[in-house]
Amino acid sequence: MRSVRIAATALATAALALPLAAAPATAAPSDHEGTRHSSAKFDRLRDAAPKGFYVGTAVAGGGHHLEQDYPDPFTHDKPYRKLLGQQFSSVSPENQMKWEFIHPERDRYEFGAADAIVDFAKRNKQVVRGHTLLWHSQNPAWLEEGDFTKEELRSILREHITTVVGRYAGKIQQWDVANEIFDEQGNLRTQENIWIRELGPGIIADAFRWAHKADPKAKLFFNDYGVEDVNAKSDAYYRLTQDLLKQGVPVHGFSVQAHLSLRYGFPTSLEQNLRRFDKLGLETAVTELDVRMDLPEDGRPTEAQLKQQADYYQQALSACLAVDDCNSFTIWGFTDKYSWVPVFFQGEGSATVMTEDFERKPSFYALLSTLKDAKKDGWKKDWRKDRRRH
Template sequence: MSHSTSTTRAAGVAAAVAVLALAVPAAQADPSGPTLRSEAPRDLEIGSAVWGQNELLDHDRKAPTEFQRLLGAEFGSLTPENDMKWAEIHPEPDVYDFSGADAVVAFAKAHGQEVRGHTLLWHSQNPQWVTDAAATWTCAEARDVLEDHVRTVVGRYAGEIYEWDVVNEVMQDTWDAGGVRLRTEANPFLAACSDDPVGLIGDVFRWAHEADPEALLFMNDYNAEGVNAKTDAYYALAQELLADGAPLQGFGAQSHLSLQYGFDESMQANFERFADLGLKVAVTEADVRMPLGEDGEPTAEQIALQAERYDGLLQACLNVSACTSFTVWGFDDGRSWVPGVFDEGYATIMTEDFEKKPSYVALLDGLTDATPGTSPRTPPGLSS
């Protein structure tokens, strides 16, 4: 990856975004100018999450919605936000619903984009039949169900997914009772195989690799940006899996940030230590939320700080050659998951009317500085 850095960059970004934050309204998305996708380094995918079931089933290449046009023009990679989670793709024991995931893959093919698969093993958003059955599963029964799911889903999209979040959020947080450890209670599959959860995790990677040998296979979690107790636990888990021959190939930091907290300056160092294990790294679900006033609007200072945080995430990725992708968890506020979960908002890089925020400009400038010119990944005509 070709990178350029400057000791004055942080100050420059802060000054630039402070001015941009005062501009009202923000600039409307320009269909003729440079895009995040066109300015990205040749070996870095800039992606967005998208819910295919909601947004892409009606895709008509000749008459796309504004959302679809921007999704195709601005991003070289797509992550199904919900379409590949168990509750959506495997709603009944013998039923698979690929409609939403197929829509994402079809859109990506039509626009020359890559796809990140998300996710195969997670404690959340499981269908009721899994929750009910897990209470009585033996480890052998849980393994059979999980293996069938992994081989079926990964196999269906073999050759069409360049990275998979195979294992998602398998570590407890530091503030949970008992501290950082594997989620052997909340995760139904790890619970059934609590005598050897690491062995099961290793096998999930093996099943995924056998179903698609070309895909890069990641562990992924939140609060995993910097060097901390949680990432120490993941680092130890990665070492154990690799020593046992599991085809673990990457570590992803979700990067759901809030302006209520500081920015972890050790993110680059954290990425570097995983890279030293021979793993790829990625920013997989970036957004930067904030508490809003009674009028529902951010302050100029919040807007400027948000842009700095997005830039900080991007620079941590750009400064580590093993960083393969930088994905925002949706690009417009109208589709952001944040207001429905947190008492915060304004988390993405465009408004619900697709106005570019200073955070978008900070990412665009950071990508342009890293590699001037146009990436060959952008097919002709897609930037307009």
């Protein structure tokens, strides 16, 4: 086998080995202080959540962040990192485990940034969602522009999955194995996705098999945007999942990204959609929730916009809580300071639950109160019964 040189990013590892800095006055005390406060400013999402229900966020870094006028958020912004540890029981690398960052050259891996996130999660008693193994986007040039035979490409993917999943075996709760493999009409991305285009649809099942062999304990997911409702795209995943399960392929979950916008109505069949995958025996999850909006000229959302945004967040969380094995709920970043939305959606923003100064929006409190209600009412049994009556 070709020797693989694994390089670690010393800067990232060293920075994250330092103690967390003191938080600003509006932040909660360290998780390790063990002190309870009556003030709402010390409320934490992870504490409000029912037992066994994970509330997560993306860990900012890589991707569009490299083009901004600030240093890497995760390694340099200590107040941000402190809130990351306090508020959430699950973390997802926003970009740090994608191919272009973790496998920048054919014979070289860069594990430093991903290692640092996994180590951070362990110290803060968090689980990790691995993101992602097979995708059509954010692949390195050496892969997309290389002149490989089908056998070589298959070997490259198998080696990558085996190496990356194997490195974090026992440390990753869920993996997004196949990401965004269908278009809006429910057709496989046979042109955009190098793996499907060159190796055929059967490579999807192989990716799940290889990931399962590398870490038998990790839950393996399909993940996509635009599949919140029952529609052509989610129907395609439903049919494919049924087929793979019949073949004995280790598919364990289906997740909706839920990048929502106030321009459009809330996906009202979200709960119904999650429930049909649940009936197949799969776990389900909301993995990348944010709710963007068209901002007024002054860049500040109106009270009406913030109220509607909070309603969308609350509805998404309630839908997940109402489905038996929807146990993981992740927002795609918790502060507008590092949100991807303004970079990719001109004129839209304010998509997260906190401002750039970490002030909590109504959406934060909507999540908090919904989690508290679910926990108080018994979640797994009584809370769901009550929801179905309504």
